[in-house]
Amino acid sequence: MVDSVFKLHTAVLAARTRDPAFSRTAKLIGEGLPKMAKKLAEEAVEVGLEAVQADRERVILESADLIYNLVVLWSEIGIAPADVWREMDRREQLYGIAEKLPKNRAAKQARQESAEVAAIAGGGLRED
Numbered sequence: 001m002v003d004s005v006f007k008l009h010t011a012v013l014a015a016r017t018r019d020p021a022f023s024r025t026a027k028l029i030g031e032g033l034p035k036m037a038k039k040l041a042e043e044a045v046e047v048g049l050e051a052v053q054a055d056r057e058r059v060i061l062e063s064a065d066l067i068y069n070l071v072v073l074w075s076e077i078g079i080a081p082a083d084v085w086r087e088m089d090r091r092e093q094l095y096g097i098a099e100k101l102p103k104n105r106a107a108k109q110a111r112q113e114s115a116e117v118a119a120i121a122g123g124g125l126r127e128d
Contacts, residue, residue, distance in 0.1 A: 005071065005081045012075045025072060033076055040069040 015025035028036060043066040050058040074080070 005067065008068065008071050009075065009081050012071050016075070028072055029076060033073070036069065036073045036076055040066070040073050043069050 012025055012029075015023050016029055018026040020027035020030045028039065043062060046062040047059060047066050050062050071081070074084075
């Protein structure tokens with residue numbers, strides 16, 4: 001799976017320079033980030049709807065579309081699959097592979113990390 005996502009990412013990056021008349025990927029990229037985000041959301045909804053219907057084959061097909069659109073969006077904003085894998089590895093270390101970062105912890109962690117970055121950028125921690 002990881003190898004397939006890397007291959008897909010490489011192919012998407014290569015498609016950026018292709019003629020949109022002949023490349024659906026180039027056309028999607030040319031339509032801009034809002035269109036890419038919309039397509040990603042549409043595919044996610046389709047996966048969910050097919051899952052509710054318990055249509056295994058359609059969930060597989062729509063999941064492949066979802067991953068494709070996710071990789072296209074990543075490419076537009078400069079995210080490589082390795083960036084996401086690093087975050088997944090970090091979360092596994094903290095919470096286990098089958099867990100998602102809890103919302104309240106995620107917000108607290110983000111605030112702490114922002115404060116640390118600000119302190120480093122400002123030359124150290126300040127006491128008020």
